[in-house]
Structures are given as C-alpha cells and as structure tokens.
Amino acid sequence: MKLRSDSFTDQAVIPERLAFGRADAATKVALAGNANPHLAWEDVPEGTRSFVVLCVDHDVPAVPDDINQPGKEVAADTPRVDFYHWVLVDIPAEVREISEGAYSDRVTPRGKAGPLAPSGTRQGLNDYSKFFAHDRDMSGDYFGYDGPCPPWNDALQHRYTFTIYALDLEELPLEGKFGGAEAKAVMQGHILAQASLTGTYTLNEKLL
Numbered sequence: 456m457k458l459r460s461d462s463f464t465d466q467a468v469i470p471e472r473l474a475f476g477r478a479d480a481a482t483k484v485a486l487a488g489n490a491n492p493h494l495a496w497e498d499v500p501e502g503t504r505s506f507v508v509l510c511v512d513h514d515v516p517a518v519p520d521d522i523n524q525p526g527k528e529v530a531a532d533t534p535r536v537d538f539y540h541w542v543l544v545d546i547p548a549e550v551r552e553i554s555e556g557a558y559s560d561r562v563t564p565r566g567k568a569g570p571l572a573p574s575g576t577r578q579g580l581n582d583y584s585k586f587f588a589h590d591r592d593m594s595g596d597y598f599g600y601d602g603p604c605p606p607w608n609d610a611l612q613h614r615y616t617f618t619i620y621a622l623d624l625e626e627l628p629l630e631g632k633f634g635g636a637e638a639k640a641v642m643q644g645h646i647l648a649q650a651s652l653t654g655t656y657t658l659n660e661k662l663l
Contacts, residue, residue: 456499458619458650462555467549469603469615469654474554475562475583476604478658483523483607491541491600493555496619503548503621507642509635510541512603514613522606529609538586539558539635540615541600542579544627550574553604559587559600570632579633596632603656612662618651630643 458558463469469555471477472488479485494508502600515538521527543558558572566584570577578599629637657663 456496456619456621456650458494458617458646458652460472460492460494460617460652463654464532465652465654467654469498469656474602474604474656476658478607478660478663480601484658486562487602487604488560489600489602490560491553491558491602492554492593493553494617494619494652495552496650497551498648499551499621502623503647504625505544505548505622505627506546506550507620507622507638508541508543508546508617508628509620509639510600510615510617511635512538512540512605512613512615514605514609514611516606516609521613521644523608523622527608529606529611531610533611536610537635538582539589540581540602541617542633542635542638543576543599544573544579544601544629544638545625545646548625559602562601564593565595565652566597567599569596572599577627579629579635579638581613582634584634605656605658607658607660609659610661611658612655612657612659614653614655616653618649620649623647
C-alpha cells in the first residue's frame with residue numbers, strides 16, 4: 456500500500472491548523488486549528504474488507520513530572536511512551552481518501568462524541584482522555600482526532616505517525632469505548648497491508 460497526504464509531507468513539520476496546540480509568546484501554548492489531515496491511499500490488497508487509521512506520538516515523556524514546568528526542561532534522553540491521537544476503525548473497503556477536517560476541525564473542550572462517526576465508521580478514544588482526566592475544565596471522553604500538543608519545554612521534537620491498515624475484517628470486534636491499544640491488539644492476524652506517514656511538531660521556542 457501507499458499513503459499520502461495533501462496536508463503535510465512525510466518527515467516534514469505538521470502545520471498548526473492540524474495541531475491541538477500552537478506556540479504562544481505570552482502563554483506558552485494556545486489552541487490551534489485541530490483539523491484532521493487529508494489522507495489518501497492506493498495499491499490496496501485483494502480481500503480487504505475495511506481499513507483502520509491510527510495516529511501515534513512516539514515521544515511522550517514516560518514520567519510527567521517536568522512537563523510544562525517553568526524553569527525545567529524535559530531532557531531529550533527522557534524515556535518515552537506512545538500516545539494515541541487518532542483511532543478510526545471500520546472504514547469501508549471502497550473508501551480511498553479522508554478529507555482534511557472531515558472528522559475534526561477545532562478543539563472541543565471535554566472531547567468529541569463517539570464512537571459512531573461519519574460514513575459508518577467508529578472512533579476510539581484518543582489519549583487526551585487520560586491526559587485531561589483530572590482537569591476540571593477539559594476532562595471528558597476524547598473520541599476521534601485531536602492533534603499534536605507536545606510539552607513546550609521538551610528538548611525533543613515529537614514524531615507523529617499516521618498509519619493506514621487494510622484488514623480482512625469488515626468490523627473490529629470491539630464494543631463501546633476502546634482505545635488505540637485495544638484496536639491494535641484485535642487487528643493482529645488480520646492485517647493484509649499497511650502504510651505510514653510521519654510528521655514532526657514542537658512547541659519549544661528553542662526548536663522552532
């Protein structure tokens with residue numbers, strides 16, 4: 456399979472209009488456009504019955520103690536974990552493209568509704584659901600796409616990988632609320648092909 460985007464170039468910087476947060480001189484971080492990117496794919500294998508899209512930030516600090524703390528920096532060699540930004544499943548087999556902004560076009564405090572989504576698809580919870588769990592103003596179920604917002608004091612530029620999976624299943628055997636890890640687990644043994652694009656993003660003024 457091949458995956459491309461008209462919204463950003465592989466290995467290049469992701470535009471602010473696709474991000475959850477943008478750099479701000481006064482407040483360090485401000486809300487950005489938060490539109491999902493355009494994605495298009497081809498060379499789909501025979502037997503494909505549905506697609507899944509996952510977006511993962513591979514560079515989230517494993518320990519949150521120094522995140523966004525004045526006078527501190529998250530060192531580049533800090534241990535990192537994955538953070539899911541988009542979990543979109545049950546994309547019909549005839550679909551070959553997702554338009555920019557089709558699933559998200561702004562930041563929605565307390566999250567977007569789900570799991571049911573346009574065109575018969577379903578969206579899982581992204582990891583902002585956990586990140587904002589104890590935030591009085593932002594806590595909620597964050598279904599679907601919410602874009603990059605790395606720590607503004609992180610010395611490491613974050614990588615965001617968008618992957619399209621072609622499956623031999625028409626629907627993933629998941630019910631109710633589910634996340635990226637659950638979706639990835641039940642896909643195992645059913646992936647016919649996959650393709651990825653990676654963009655980068657930072658809010659650290661030293662790296663801009």
